[in-house]
Amino acid sequence: MNYIDNIAFVILLTIGVGFFVKNITKLIRNIKLGKEVDRSDNSNARWKNMAMIALGQSKMVKRPVAGILHIIVYLGFIIINIEVIEIIIDGIFGTHRVLSFLGGFYSFLIASFEILAVLVLVSVTVFWIRRMILKIPRFWNKEMKGFPKNDALYILYFEMVLMSLFLIMNAADNHFQELNVGNPISQYIAPLFHNLSFTAVTAIERTAWWLHIAGILVFLNYLYYSKHLHILLAFPNTYYANLNPKGQFTNLESVTSEVKMMMDPTIDPFAAAPEGAEATVPEKFGASDVADLNWVQLMNAYTCTECGRCTSSCPANITGKELSPRAIMMKTRDRLEEVGENINKNGKFIEDGKQLLSDYITPEEIWACTSCNACVEECPVNIDPLSIIMDLRRYLVMEQSAAPQELNSMMTNIENNGAPWQYNQMDRLNWKNE
Structure with missing residues (x-):
């Protein structure tokens, strides 16, 4: 490489990494719009x-075909990109195959990369066939x-191109072929x-x-806009997942x-705030918009792989x-993302007349949920859609009294009779006299 190539590479690398850092900063800010929740317990x-x-993909392999293929792509993508270290060094300093001095270990690395590249090509081809020819139903839901x-297809094509470029790069590298090391696949392409x-x-x-490194940088920055952001977020998402037994719901603080205040005879609920003090606004019950959810739920939304295992179950x-x-x-x-763009444009969130509930997620959707936790159990990265559904329900019930008639009747009976049935407490044992 000459100095022009070195400078061009540094500029490309700086732009690619800089844009990625900018997007990650926005991502962190958006997640932090959620409420605080403590997930620091039981670190082991x-x-x-x-x-x-x-890391171990243990929930992926519950569906063996997709699970094994995903592990191949995952390992291939991670391991092959170790080679990016060498590309960056060569690009900055104008060297060529700078790590080849590692000898046998370098040969082992490149051989592993080439074999994995072929396995990744086979795997993503099978993924494409499953999606576009076999048309597995969960890939074709209305959402x-x-x-x-198209996002899923773009990623498959990206991986096909990147793996092909890697093999072509090795096969066309005369110096590399002359070394006759670490090229179990490219040696058959070289002729x-x-x-x-x-x-x-x-x-x-x-x-x-050049196309290989440019493609990697484009892919890196495409992640923010893609479901494949889970490549980065799966790790914190599984770490901060809820450890409580499924079906155990938290009490709203x-x-x-409110209950403690009602039961304390010394508190006057109608008392005015002390002079000079601001009146406290009661906290909203449940959630109607994304800022009412906690930050782990918002991270869940960004981590979603859109694989559809939850919906299919x-x-x-x-x-x-x-x-x-x-x-959901x-x-x-x-x-x-809409709220984030609002903040980008205005410097702070300006009310836009929209909210998550009703404008995005309808009451019909959330009342259809049986709260069985099948979606939580099936998710390969421990996402919890049920927690969002329940928070939206809480808002409807406790803020808007908008529960279905059957539930309203039951809750009225509990309030009046101390039980979900319409019978007066005095009449409950009348069956004994019949």
């Missing part, structure tokens, strides 16, 4: 979750239209270039090299405070109800 269990689920559907001039082969190798969805747990997460993320 949390590290174990992260190791087993995010998987437009960008969500395709034997009838070309040295200049032409060098141009092919350099073009593949706002409700607890949801009994409400299976029976034709409107609910799709995957759509996608809509939450869409609303969060």
Whole structure:
């Protein structure tokens, strides 16, 4: 490389990494719009979750075909990109195959990369066939239209191109082929270039090299806009997942405070605030917008892989109800992104007349949920759609009294009779006299 190439590479690298850092900063800010929640307990269990689920892919292999193929792509993508270290060093300093001095270890690394590249190509091809030819139903739900559907295909094509460029780069590298090390795959591609001039082969190798590193930087920055953000967020998401038994719901602190105040005879609920002090506004019960959710729930929305395992296991969805747990997460993320763009534009959030509930997620969807936790159990990265559904329900019930008639009747009976039935307490034992 000459100095112009070095400078061009540094500029490309700086732009790519800089844009990525900018997007990650926005991502962190958006997640922090959520309420605080303490997930610092039981660190041993949390590290174990992260190791087993995010790193070990333990929940992926519950569906063996997709699970094994995903592990191949995951390992291939992570391991092959170790080679980016060498590319960055070569690009900045103008060296070529700078790590080849490692000898046998370098040979082992490149051989592993090439074999994995082929396995990744096979795996993503199978993924494409499953999605576009076999048309597995969970990939074709109504929410998987437009960008969500195309996003999955873009990533598959990206991976196909990146792996192909890696192999072409190795095969067209005369110096690398002459070393005759670490090229179990590229050595069979190299003969395709034997009838070309040295200049032409060098141009092919350099073009593949540049496109490969540019593609990696583009892919890195595409992650923010893609469901494949889970490549980064799966680790914190599994670490901060709820460790409580499934089905155990938390008490609302706002409700607890209200009850304590009602039971304390020394408190005057109608008393005015002391002079000079601001009157406290009661905390909202439940959630109607993304800022009412906690930050882990917002991270869940960004982590969603849109794989559809939750929806394919949801009994409400299976029976034709409107609910799709995957759509709940996608809509939450869409609303969060809209709020984030509002902040970007105005410096702070300016009320836009919209909210998550009703404008994005309808009451019909959340009341269709049976709260069975199938979606939570199935998610390969421990996302919890049910927690969002329950917080939206709480808002409808406790802030708007907008529960279905059957539930309103039951709650009225509990209030009046101390039980969900319409019978007076004095009449409950009348059956004994019959």
